[in-house]
Amino acid sequence: MNLTRQTAYSDPGAYAHLLDKLPTDPRELTAVVRNVITHYRDPTVTLPADHADDINHRWIDRLLATDQARHDCPLDVPRAPDQRVGGCCRDFSLLTVSALRHQGVPARVRIGFADYFFVPGWHHDHVVVDYWNGDRWVLVDPQIGPGDWPFDPDDMPRPEGVGTPFATAAAVWTAYRRGEIDAETYGVDPSMPIRGPWLIHGYVIGELAARQGDELLLWDIWGGMSDHLDEAGAVLTDEVAGLLLAADAGDERASAELAERYAADDRLNPRGQVLSMSPNGGEVLVDLASRVSAPAPTRAGH
Numbered sequence: 001m002n003l004t005r006q007t008a009y010s011d012p013g014a015y016a017h018l019l020d021k022l023p024t025d026p027r028e029l030t031a032v033v034r035n036v037i038t039h040y041r042d043p044t045v046t047l048p049a050d051h052a053d054d055i056n057h058r059w060i061d062r063l064l065a066t067d068q069a070r071h072d073c074p075l076d077v078p079r080a081p082d083q084r085v086g087g088c089c090r091d092f093s094l095l096t097v098s099a100l101r102h103q104g105v106p107a108r109v110r111i112g113f114a115d116y117f118f119v120p121g122w123h124h125d126h127v128v129v130d131y132w133n134g135d136r137w138v139l140v141d142p143q144i145g146p147g148d149w150p151f152d153p154d155d156m157p158r159p160e161g162v163g164t165p166f167a168t169a170a171a172v173w174t175a176y177r178r179g180e181i182d183a184e185t186y187g188v189d190p191s192m193p194i195r196g197p198w199l200i201h202g203y204v205i206g207e208l209a210a211r212q213g214d215e216l217l218l219w220d221i222w223g224g225m226s227d228h229l230d231e232a233g234a235v236l237t238d239e240v241a242g243l244l245l246a247a248d249a250g251d252e253r254a255s256a257e258l259a260e261r262y263a264a265d266d267r268l269n270p271r272g273q274v275l276s277m278s279p280n281g282g283e284v285l286v287d288l289a290s291r292v293s294a295p296a297p298t299r300a301g302h
Helices: 013-019 028-038 047-058 060-071 091-100 169-177 197-211 232-247 252-264
Strands: 037-040 083-086 109-116 121-133 136-142 165-166 273-277 285-287 292-295
Touching: 013 060, 013 091, 013 109, 013 121, 028 037, 037 060, 037 091, 037 165, 037 169, 047 083, 060 083, 083 091, 091 109, 091 121, 109 169, 109 197, 165 169, 165 232, 169 197, 169 232, 169 285, 197 252
Parallel strands: 037 083
Antiparallel strands: 109 121, 109 165, 121 136, 273 285, 285 292
C-alpha cells in the first residue's frame, strides 16, 4: 500500500483545500487537529446532545463537512471545545494521517493499547499515528498533545513488544498467548466489560484492515470478530499477529502475505459491509461503498 495515497476513509474529498495550508511541522499539525476534534468522553467538555452522532463519522470528508457546517473557516481558527467535532482517538489519528498524506508524507494509523491514561495497571484501547520523516518512522499521539507525560507525544518510543507506552494489538495478542500479560487489563475502560482476549483479537483484525487501507471505526464488526472466541479464531489471530510483527520489522514477504490473506479470507475482510455498534447505542449495518446504513437484524442470543 502506498502510504502517501489517501484511502476511502482518509480522503478529504471536497474539503482538500482545508488541508492545503496546514502546518508541515507535525507538532503544529497535531495542535490543529486538537482544535477540530474533542474526545467524546472528555470529562471536561459537555458536547451538545445534537452532536452525538459525530463519533460515527467513518470518513474524513464527513468529519470535515460537519466541522465546516459549524464554523466555515480554516481549521486553525480557534473553536470552542464544545463546538468541535466529537470523536475518539481514531479520528484524531486519521485526520492527522489525512493531512500528512495530503502533504506527500507516508503515514498510517496504528491500533493497539496505551498504558498512560491515568489508571495504573490499565491499558486503554487506542489509535496513534506513524509517519515517515525521511529517515525513520515517528510514532505520534495527536490526541493528547504536550503535557506531563513520561515521553514526547510527538515522538513516542517505538511500539516494540508490550513494554512501551503504546503497544500494537499484534504485540499484545502475542504476549497474551505466551502468558506474559493479563489480558483482562486491556480494554476500553476498567468499569466496562469490553476487555480481554476477544477484544484484543478483534483489534488484531482491525490492525490488519487499517494496514490494507480500511481504517474503520473501533466499534465496527466484521468477518471473524466475535465476543465468543474459539480456538480456530485464536490460531488465525496468532498467524496474523505474527505476520504483522514481522512486517513491522521490515519483512516484505510478511507484508505481501498479509495483503494476500486479507484479500482472500472472509474472516479478515469486511467485504464492503460492517456491523457498527456505536457507543451511542443501537446497531446498524453499513454499506461501505454507498455509505448507507440500515437497522441490523436481531442476532441470536443478543
